[in-house]
Amino acid sequence: MLMATLPGCGNGDAMESFGGPTMGSTYSIKYVRHAGLADPAQVRSEVEGILGEVDRQMSTYRSDSDIERFNALPANRCQTMPAPVLELIRVGEQLSEQSEGAYDLTVEPLMNLWGFGPQGREEKVPSPAALAETRQRVGYRHLRIEGDQLCKDAAVEVDFNSIAAGYAVDTIAARLETMGIHDYLAEATGELKASGKKLDGSPWRIALEEPRDDQQVAERIISVDGYGVSTSGDYRNYFQQDGRRYSHTFDARSGAPVLHNLASVTVIHPSALMADGLSTLLLILGPEAAWDYAEKHDIGAFFVIRADTGFVTRTSQAFERLSGGKTD
Template sequence: MAGAVLRGDEDLLTGRWSGLVVLAGVLSGCGNGDSLERFDGPTMGSRYSIQYVRHSSTPGPKAVQAEVENILAEVDRQFSTYRSDSDTVRFNALPAGRCQVMPGPVLELIRVGEQLSSQSDGSFDLTVEPLLNLWGFGPQAREEKVPSAKALAEVQQRVGHSHLRIDGDQLCKDAAVEVDFNSIAAGYAVDTIAAKLEGQGIQNYLAEVTGELKAAGKKLDGSPWRIALEEPRDDQLVAQKIIAVDGYAVSTSGDYRNYFQQNGRRYSHTFDARTGAPVLHALASVTVIHPSALMADGLSTLLLILGPERGWDYAETHDIGAFFVIRADTGFVTRTNQAFERLAGEKTK
């Protein structure tokens, strides 16, 4: 197996593990002047990569890369929780009862977050950053530890999408909430890049940002873009399932690379906003296929939060293509629904 290994160690804007491997394609031309162009670079504490088939009428890689990096820079300026001048950090610093004019993309993602929060009965929530910091996973975290009941109760008063309100071009808060777009911003970036590529006449491409990806068309040799879903192991890469993707985004969320242990119990960075605590169920990872990278990104996180039973029922009810990896006494077991099989031309290893 070769190709770009899409891996990190933490969440979006500081890097994230994706569980996805892009299998290598043909890098030479086909005799008709076409070529497979590829470039990558750092972004949001992790990496991005672009592959596309170039025809005589499509732009060269330097021009395309400049457009892509402009998009990524703007996404970082709007959504980063690690730079003091971002729109998100400036909003998070506001006290309760204040509003701030926000760019359209930020308001768009707030609305998506509200939808996902409502559909998950509040388990998924964009305002969990105070909880992440409290438990040791956020940008302002001091140490990884189980907080006291008193500290948890205090922080939970500042968590909940109901504390947010959009007023025209302003985002308002009625409590000192802090938003965190880690679960959907990379997917939004991929969708934006894909739209830019298609607007430039590029129809055959694979775009990936911090592990979120979307593929369309074919590779240079006419074969489909193929993605290997990685088995959740720390010691090596093992392709558990290989899927062919055309016109869809793929997102994997997992809870087993960013965690700590205390008193024999394992606490991951995946939070249920209703309880204010990391999830404790047996679902290790979820891969979602969806036409929108934004929605694939958010839904993979939502299903991971809900767990192996509630998450499965949600995916079935909403016809979401999902691939579940569940912990068992003997290792891991997998579960794939019909929607996933319908959307991906899959080959199981």
């Protein structure tokens, strides 16, 4: 959902870049290597080690991950969890409380039921009876943390897809900083964080895509330094039935995909983790409620809304401030 513009040439120092597959998608790292910094092979090893750890702890697409082993447990059971998993559970609870339950990490059974999840079989509107039964296994309040254990009082299943990539990017960024790398663009599955400058001294510039599923078109280009950026949209993963469009973005309160005309939301935040979660939260809320939420909480948000004539955009005051204004 985010396209990073390529860096320019430099004077003496080297621009390094590498990437590969991760989390069912890809990652990419670009950074300026000054004299005396770590060998690029070591940097890559550190980054891929972080991505591998996130996958082992949080992936819903491998049965041996920590979270999938927890998801397989019946109700009224607990499991010892690594600290990052518990951290994300707390972040999810915070976002759920702030959105009055619209955002919820336990929607995986609903996603499977509608055909979007890792165990989804067919993309279709479920029967009312199946929906009612599945909703009994959804709800963040069924989770609790006891020491280093995650517990559940119903057969809920946790899905970190709305925040795991942002967490990974923050962790990578922190590792790069400890290695003396302060000019970088770190991206995983479209979530990113940029710091410092490119090789030629110009800022990192990020192109925000127009929400189209047929081609990539830049809606706006922004400069980023010291912030995470995340876009959530409903235009890549959806199905149509009886003339209605159903996306993979779920409102946990209704148990169904959202049906409003907010096509995508981009959030700028000091934390890529929070940008990731907040972009999903705002997309769930819809154009008016999301706008009010962003203004109330001083969130940098860029909204793309479907209209009869195409798309219209709207930006929060914080977005204009954090992105440095519009860039041509």
